[in-house]
Amino acid sequence: MSTLRLEGVTVRFGQVTAVDDVSLVVEPGVTGLIGPNGAGKTTLFDVVSGLRRPSAGRVLLDDEDITAKGPHQRSRLGVARTFQRLEVFGSLTVWENVVVALESRRRSPDLAAGLLERVGIAEFSAKQADTVPTGAARLLELARALATDPRLLLLDEPSSGLDRAETGAFGALLRELSAEGRSVVLVEHDMDLVMGYCDTVHVLTLGRLLVSGTPAAVRAHEGVREAYLG
Numbered sequence: 399m400s401t402l403r404l405e406g407v408t409v410r411f412g413q414v415t416a417v418d419d420v421s422l423v424v425e426p427g428v429t430g431l432i433g434p435n436g437a438g439k440t441t442l443f444d445v446v447s448g449l450r451r452p453s454a455g456r457v458l459l460d461d462e463d464i465t466a467k468g469p470h471q472r473s474r475l476g477v478a479r480t481f482q483r484l485e486v487f488g489s490l491t492v493w494e495n496v497v498v499a500l501e502s503r504r505r506s507p508d509l510a511a512g513l514l515e516r517v518g519i520a521e522f523s524a525k526q527a528d529t530v531p532t533g534a535a536r537l538l539e540l541a542r543a544l545a546t547d548p549r550l551l552l553l554d555e556p557s558s559g560l561d562r563a564e565t566g567a568f569g570a571l572l573r574e575l576s577a578e579g580r581s582v583v584l585v586e587h588d589m590d591l592v593m594g595y596c597d598t599v600h601v602l603t604l605g606r607l608l609v610s611g612t613p614a615a616v617r618a619h620e621g622v623r624e625a626y627l628g
C-alpha cells in the first residue's frame with residue numbers, strides 16, 4: 399500500500415505560476431486529475447515523477463520525502479509514468495519494447511507476453527512499434543510501465559486513441575491494477591472514464607486545487623462546471 403502526498407507544491411515558470419500551492423493525497427486506488435487546458439496537470443506529473451523540481455513544497459511517498467530525488471531514483475522506488483506524447487522505441491517490436499523495460503529492472507523477458515496479453519495488445523507483439531495504431535501504442539506504453547511493477551502509476555491521457563470498446567477494457571484494467579494495491583493516477587479528458595472508474599478525483603484550475611472528492615461530489619460542485627466552461 400503506497401501513498402503519495404504533495405505538500406504546498408508550487409511551480410513557477412518566470413511570471414507564470416503553473417502549479418500554485420497544491421496539497422493533496424493519493425491513496426491506493428484509481429485517482430483522476432482533471433482540469434482545463436493549462437491547469438497544471440502535466441506539470442504536476444513532472445513534479446511527481448521527478449522531471450521537475452518544485453519552486454516550493456514537498457513530495458512524499460509513504461512518508462519519505464522524495465522531493466530531491468531524480469526520476470531514476472523515483473522509478474526504483476516504484477513510480478512509473480506514461481506520456482501524452484508517445485515514448486516507445488519505434489524501431490523495436492512491441493514485444494522487444496516490453497523486454498527492454500523488464501530488463502531495466504532485471505526482470506525476466508518471459509513476463510513480456512503476459513503483460514501484452516494483459517493490456518490487450520498481444521496480437522501486435524511481433525509488429526514494429528511505430529507501425530501499430532495509436533491506441534495500441536498507448537497500451538504498449540502502459541505495458542512498459544507495468545513491466546517495472548510500479549506502486550504508483552501516472553498515466554497522461556491514456557485513453558486518447560482508444561475506441562469505445564478499448565476504453566471500457568482499459569477502465570476494467572484500471573480497476574484490476576487498483577485491486578492489486580497500486581495507486582493509479584490519470585490525467586484524462588474522457589469524463590466518462592474519469593467518472594466511471596475513479597475512486598477519487600482532484601480538479602485543478604489555473605494551477606490551484608479547486609476540489610477533491612468522489613466522482614459524484616466533484617460532478618455536483620458548481621465551480622467544476624464553471625472551470626470547464628472557462
Ligand SMILES: Nc1ncnc2c1ncn2[C@@H]1O[C@H](COP(=O)(O)OP(=O)(O)OP(=O)(O)O)[C@@H](O)[C@H]1O
Binds near residue numbers: 416434437440
Ligand atoms: N516549460 C514551461 N515553460 C513555461 N511555461 C510552461 C512550461 N510548461 C508549462 N507551462 C505553463 O504552465 C501552465 C500549466 O501547463 P501544463 O502543461 O502543466 O497544463 P495541463 O493542465 O497539463 O494542460 P493540457 O491539458 O493542455 O496538457 C500553462 O500556462 C503552461 O503554458
